[in-house]
Amino acid sequence: MRLIPRLAATVTVTTLLLAGPLAAKTPLSQVDEIDNGLMAIAIADEIRNRCDDIGARMIKALATINALKSRAQALGYTDDEIEDYVTSKAEKARMREKATAFLAAQGVNAKDTKALCAFGKQQIAKSTAIGVLLH
Template identity: 50%
Template sequence: MRRWTPIALAAMLGAAGLPATTEAQTRPPLSEVAEIHDGLLAVGIADEIRNKCSGISARMISAFSYLNRLKGQARALGYSDKEIESYVTSKSEKRKMRAEGEAWLQARGATPGVAEGYCRVGREEIARGSRIGLLLREN
C-alpha cells in the first residue's frame, strides 16, 4: 500500500483549495461582445438621430423590444443581470460608446449642430432597413 508523504498530502490539499476557473473569468467583458456592443451602439445612434432631427422619431416599442433581446442574448451567453447592468450604466463605457457613435455619424456626413445631416443619415438608414433604420420612422 502506498503511503502519502506530508508533502504529497499538502500538495493535494493545496490544489483542492485553489479556486476553479469560472465562466466569468473566461468570458470577455460585454464591451468586447460584438453582438451586444454593436446592438447598443445602433440604439444609441438611432436615439441621437431622433433627438437631432425633428422629422424622425423612434419606434419605441421596437427599441424596447430590441433592448430586451440584447439583454436576453447577454444572459444566454452567461452574463448575470448585475454584469449587464454594470456595463450599460458604466460612465466610462457610455463615454466610449458616445465617441464611437459620434465618429460613425460624422463619417456618414452628420455635423454636430446641423440637424439636416442627422435627418439625411436617418432617412438613409430607414431606407436601407438597417438595425438603426428599424428603430426609427419618419414623421
C-alpha cells in the same frame, strides 16, 4: 509508484491554472453583437431627439433592448454585469466615441444636425439596424 500521484497533482494544478483565464468572461463592450446593437439604439435615439421629422419606434427599440439583454444572459452574463455595462459613465463615454467614429466613417459629422437627419432618413429607407428603430 510516487511518480503517478505527483504527475496527477501536477496535471490538476496545471489544469486549474489554465482554467482560470479561460473561464473569464469577455467584457460586454467587446461582444460585438451586444455592443453594436446598443450603438444602433444610441444613434437612433440621438437622431430621433434631434430631428423633428423623425420619430422612434419605441416598441421595436424596447424589443431590441430586451433581445440584447436576453442574448447577454444566454452568453452567461448576470443581470448585475449587464446593468453595470449599460449604466457605467465610462462605457457611455466610450459608446459616444464609438458612435461618433461610426458616423464619421459614414461621412456624417455627429454635430451636424442636418447631416444626422439625412443619415437617419437613409437608414430608415435601407431598413438598417438603426433605421428599423425609426420612422
